[in-house]
Amino acid sequence: MRVLVVGGGGREHALCWALARSSRVDRLFAAPGNAGTADLAEPVPTPATEVDALAGFAHERAIDLTVVGPEAPLVDGLADAFDARGLAVFGPDRAAARLEGSKAWARKLCDDHGIPAPRSREFTDLAPALAFLDEVGGPPFVVKADGLAAGKGVTVAEDRTAAEAALRACLVDRQFGDAGDTVLVEEYLEGREVSAVALCDGETVVPLALAQDHKRVWDADRGPNTGGMGAYSPLAWVGDAKESQIVDGILQRTARALAAEGVRYRGVIYAGLMLTAEGPKVLEYNCRFGDPETQVVLPRLRSDLAEALLACVEGDLGQHPVEWSPDACVGVVLASRGYPGPYPTGMPIEGLDKAAATAGLPVFHSGTAVRDGRVVTAGGRVLTVSALGPTVQDARDRAYEACSLIEFDGLHFRRDIAERTP
Numbered sequence: 001m002r003v004l005v006v007g008g009g010g011r012e013h014a015l016c017w018a019l020a021r022s023s024r025v026d027r028l029f030a031a032p033g034n035a036g037t038a039d040l041a042e043p044v045p046t047p048a049t050e051v052d053a054l055a056g057f058a059h060e061r062a063i064d065l066t067v068v069g070p071e072a073p074l075v076d077g078l079a080d081a082f083d084a085r086g087l088a089v090f091g092p093d094r095a096a097a098r099l100e101g102s103k104a105w106a107r108k109l110c111d112d113h114g115i116p117a118p119r120s121r122e123f124t125d126l127a128p129a130l131a132f133l134d135e136v137g138g139p140p141f142v143v144k145a146d147g148l149a150a151g152k153g154v155t156v157a158e159d160r161t162a163a164e165a166a167l168r169a170c171l172v173d174r175q176f177g178d179a180g181d182t183v184l185v186e187e188y189l190e191g192r193e194v195s196a197v198a199l200c201d202g203e204t205v206v207p208l209a210l211a212q213d214h215k216r217v218w219d220a221d222r223g224p225n226t227g228g229m230g231a232y233s234p235l236a237w238v239g240d241a242k243e244s245q246i247v248d249g250i251l252q253r254t255a256r257a258l259a260a261e262g263v264r265y266r267g268v269i270y271a272g273l274m275l276t277a278e279g280p281k282v283l284e285y286n287c288r289f290g291d292p293e294t295q296v297v298l299p300r301l302r303s304d305l306a307e308a309l310l311a312c313v314e315g316d317l318g319q320h321p322v323e324w325s326p327d328a329c330v331g332v333v334l335a336s337r338g339y340p341g342p343y344p345t346g347m348p349i350e351g352l353d354k355a356a357a358t359a360g361l362p363v364f365h366s367g368t369a370v371r372d373g374r375v376v377t378a379g380g381r382v383l384t385v386s387a388l389g390p391t392v393q394d395a396r397d398r399a400y401e402a403c404s405l406i407e408f409d410g411l412h413f414r415r416d417i418a419e420r421t422p
Helices: 010-020 051-060 071-075 078-084 103-113 126-136 160-171 239-260 294-300 305-314 352-359 392-403
Strands: 002-007 027-032 065-068 120-123 141-145 154-157 183-186 192-200 205-207 216-218 222-225 230-233 267-276 279-286 328-335 368-371 374-377 381-389
Touching: 002 010, 002 051, 010 027, 010 294, 010 305, 010 381, 051 078, 065 078, 065 305, 071 078, 103 120, 103 183, 103 239, 103 279, 120 126, 126 160, 126 183, 141 160, 154 160, 154 222, 160 183, 192 239, 192 279, 192 305, 205 239, 230 294, 230 392, 239 267, 239 279, 294 328, 294 381, 328 392, 352 381, 352 392, 381 392
Parallel strands: 002 027, 002 065
Antiparallel strands: 120 183, 141 154, 141 183, 192 205, 192 267, 216 222, 230 328, 267 279, 328 381, 368 374
């Protein structure tokens, strides 16, 4: 089977690594890939946003399955373009990708179908949004750009001044462009966050292992939100009862709600949840695998990933249950100086081979490139160093030991990933 992975980040490197281990995969391509995927997949110099060019490549090369990593091409209709050519693609079409592409649409889905979520309201004008701050409760306040903002469109404001600034940034200053033309103001929920991901073929839902992401840039959850600074799996503290609530009350109910809306959903349903005293509630949805969660979930997968993803496309997921290793996995993101703001690129990276040998897993590349035969930084989130171990603490120790072996100018990372695991 010939497989094309679309995207060039750490999530896509982890997908390539897992797919390359499949007995079903004969040839693997990555578009555009990165310095890490080049060891596993043939690079295709086509950006993930070039939908027509990617569909043309898949047709010409007789690709049997295309796996889409990032959200933007899905929201832009990549799956529609592939479907029109009769090409098998893992990922929802444009209508289904609204689950991530419009937070307002996703919140209405929750409200209409009884999926637990925080109280919220959408706005396109500043004055009523400011007035709603008095109704929603707080501080803190939660302000969200409606559209795609690369994981940076959510502000948890500690006081009213910060909430007003976040609203002005979206609606007046247009910091997020069209993505911020509509904003949601939501009540702040107390609890612990969980990333709950499932495969869905339109009817059957198969949950993957739970993970927890660490979104703030600095230790102790300080600083602005990022695309994710590290993650770990499993979450023993969730317990079987709460996990059943997540699967039945959130993931299964979401799949049924989408079907009831006339949406055939084939791909990943990713629910970012808050475990509150009243039970799990949906903070946000994503229509693709998470990053960095994928880098700690797939190393624990014992089943054949290619078979499971193809079953989603063919509507046969119920015949392909997945199995997991009992080992834990912890991943730490190494970022460039300045991230999530402006950052330099082109910094040579040292120690990758030593780190991989110590961790026992590849160092997953996110923002990297090769220049003059050397791997250099090419993004804000540069690498994810993941490691397996019999316990979360063992995996954590191993991951941080591997992190200590990597060097590049401006490197920074959180030192408390998976620290709080009661």
